[in-house]
Amino acid sequence: MINLIKGLLYRMINNKTFLIMPLIITPIVIAAAIYFSSSFVTRANIGVVGDYNVNLKSDEINIVKLEKKVPISDLVKNKYEAVISFENGKVQIDTIKGEDFKNRIEKILQGERVNFKEGERRGIASNIVGFITMFVLLLGVMLYRFFFDDKKGISKRIISANISYEQYVCSHFVSVFIMIFIPTALITVIAKELLNLDTRINAVEFIFIILILSLLSSAFGLLMSSIVKEMESASMLGVMINMLTTLLAGSFFTISNNKLIESLGSVFPQKHILDFTVFLENGKGVSYGDLANVLLVTLMMIICSFLINKYKMRRYNCM
Incomplete structure (x- = not known):
């Protein structure tokens, strides 16, 4: 399994598209978050x-x-x-x-x-997390490209590599998580330290929030890749769901005063990640309810992905 993860990471690193996304777009997103935060005033x-x-x-x-x-x-x-x-x-x-x-x-x-x-105010840290949420979730879908390349021959690859079906799918999940978490965490922390941002949360807390977000993104991408057959279809479905749910969750700003929309937005894990950040930023400690909600949704996505892929593999074996 470790060798498979190494192989997947090698293929991702040697693909320039995979490196451009986290290394170039992430700083741009963070810069946008800082810009929108610059006008936050006391009065x-x-x-x-x-x-x-x-x-x-x-x-x-x-x-x-x-x-x-x-x-x-x-x-x-x-x-x-x-x-x-x-x-x-x-x-x-x-x-x-x-x-x-x-x-x-x-x-x-x-x-x-x-x-x-x-009420609790959103600061620079909350804005950064809110802005990168949509991008990181989208990245989670795009990085499963090799999962689609391998899907038709999944049975042969499992037999030849002498690993179980669960290890095979888990290898893709771990590889995508590493490619999302490490660059995003490094760039975010470096930006915080170099620009001396008053985020009111320390680097370790920032890394922990990005870790949670990266787990959610990897699980979301795995689920989208498990549901559809082609990469283009997964990207399209992922973008639609990602944009709709992230906007309704208020990651950028409150889009409506309608109580029904606000209640609907509170269901999505993006909202709980943002609330978790705001909670830390306002010195309230760890919001265990929000953390548990995100981890529960992440686990459910992973379980559903395993079940869907296992069903598809059995169907391929019977054909």
Whole structure:
């Protein structure tokens, strides 16, 4: 099994596409996360459209006068926490911070005093993890290319290599995990140290989070590769599921104030990885519930992959 893992790693390393993804795209993703984090401020910037005297009684708010509504990208980049406008005499509040944040602003407009620091804020570490999640999950699918190349001759390879079916599939899983975890962890930690990022979590905690994410990615890629027959189909299916679930999980930002969508997003493991990071970042220790959820989903994916592949192997042997 060790020799098989070595052989798979050798084939991956000698494929330039496999090296470009983690070594070049990962730094770009981290740079984007840092850029979007650069506008995080202690006081919440609340934009007010038009010449209206709005008195928000809170030391945590900085009012910014605006001539017109700002694009949604300014809210995404955290340039403004929210924008208040008046249409037909009614107040309209635009924000991507969720329904709870919107309700707090409404209460302040009514003269109530509200503490914005009740919730946990996302910092640089949370943004980095949120941004690389989609990329790492996609990488997990793409790195199973040799699994497809070998699939038709899986029985012959197992017999000739004198290993069990479980060892064969496990070898691919371990090889993909190594190719995801080591480059991503190294680049992330190096970026943290060289740029002196105030992530509020140490390098060991960062590595542990990436380890969990890499396990999930490897399991996700194995499941996609087990379900379909061709690499192109696995990539297409993986991209669709990855984009939809990662966006709904709020890895980049909250995309809706709808309670149903928020509840749906909380089901996905990406959301629990992000919450686990936020928990650490806010000094709350280890969130064992989120950790257990991610590990459980990862284990279920691995088990399903083994069962699917075993069924397919028996079918091939009978043909």
